[in-house]
Amino acid sequence: GAVVSQHPSWVICKSGTSVKIECRSLDFQATTMFWYRQFPKQSLMLMATSNEGSKATYEQGVEKDKFLINHASLTLSTLTVTSAHPEDSSFYICSATRGTNEKLFFGSGTQLSVL
Amino acid sequence: AQRVTQPEKLLSVFKGAPVELKCNYSYSGSPELFWYVQYSRQRLQLLLRHISRESIKGFTADLNKGETSFHLKKPFAQEEDSAMYYCALSGGRGSTLGRLYFGRGTQLTVWP
Numbered sequence: 001g002a003v004v005s006q007h008p009s010w011v012i013c014k015s016g017t018s019v020k021i022e023c024r025s026l027d028f029q030a031t032t033m034f035w036y037r038q039f040p041k042q043s044l045m046l047m048a049t050s051n052e053g054s055k056a057t058y059e060q061g062v063e064k065d066k067f068l069i070n071h072a073s074l075t076l077s078t079l080t081v082t083s084a085h086p087e088d089s090s091f092y093i094c095s096a097t098r099g100t101n102e103k104l105f106f107g108s109g110t111q112l113s114v115l
Numbered sequence: 116a117q118r119v120t121q122p123e124k125l126l127s128v129f130k131g132a133p134v135e136l137k138c139n140y141s142y143s144g145s146p147e148l149f150w151y152v153q154y155s156r157q158r159l160q161l162l163l164r165h166i167s168r169e170s171i172k173g174f175t176a177d178l179n180k181g182e183t184s185f186h187l188k189k190p191f192a193q194e195e196d197s198a199m200y201y202c203a204l205s206g207g208r209g210s211t212l213g214r215l216y217f218g219r220g221t222q223l224t225v226w227p
Contacts, residue, residue, distance in 0.1 A: 004158075034213045041124075043219040044159075044201070093159070097213050104213045106159040 002028045004096045006107030013084055014115055021079045021110045023094030029074035030096035034104075035067070038091040050077045084114040117142045119204050121218035128192050129226050136187040136221045138176075138202030148178055148185040149215070151201040159201070163187070172196070192225045199223075 003026040013019050023033055032051050036044040048069050050056040056069035066088075068080040077096075081088050094107040118141045128134045140146065148165040162171055165178045165185060176187045185202060202218040 032213055034215075036217075041219075043119075044215075044217040046214060046216065049214055095159075095213055103161060104215070108158045 002105045004105045004107045006094050006110055008110060010111040012113045015085055016083055019081045019084055019112060021092055023077045023107050025075045025096045028098055031099055033071055033077040033094055033096045035079050036093045086114045089114045117204055117216045119202050119216055119218035121202055121221050123221045125222050127224045130194055131191050134189050134192040136200050138185045138218055140183050140204050142204060147205045149203045150176055150187050151203055153199040194225045194227055197223055197225045
């Protein structure tokens with residue numbers, strides 16, 4: 001089946017720094033990628049939808065200047081958490097699909113801890 | 116606004132017993148409903164999609180629009196079914212499938 005690789009799997013950073021998380025589709029072209037965050041013992045919350053070559057669409061309440069999403073190619077989307085603060089500590093998950101009505105494949109997630 | 120409710124955070128059954136994981140939703144249009152499963156230390160993967168009406172690993176789920184429910188059922192649970200199960204909703208036809216709204220998940224434990 002299709003594979004989505006997410007890197008890094010965990011990262012620890014100091015407050016005020018920026019962190020970049022990569023999401024790659026390894027064996028298919030992902031027209032659309034999605035970013036979720038998950039707090040401990042809570043559900044996955046959709047943050048944004050990313051289409052290759054265009055600006056990401058953010059869900060209500062998600063700060064686009066805080067969570068920069070770039071989808072420069074059909075196999076790579078990046079999420080940059082800018083000026084991270086402890087409240088940004090969370091589990092971030094990406095997913096990718098070949099097309100609008102296609103199956104969704106998930107990355108393994110990135111645990112971000114901001115000190 | 117869309118909402119997915121999974122009332123049980125934890126569910127335990129013995130091997131061979133029937134299991135039902137509850138999911139209720141609210142959505143103004145015609146949604147698509149899914150069940151995703153996450154086994155220990157593995158990534159999230161699709162278990163069922165309501166429009167396909169298929170049975171995967173013995174699990175079935177029927178969309179009940181009257182009760183706005185999409186409960187997941189299996190007549191005889193196996194130990195390997197122990198996992199976290201998420202019910203999810205997408206906006207349906209014309210809406211990108213990946214724009215999913217998840218319930219908080221139910222941790223199923225099947226005892227030997």
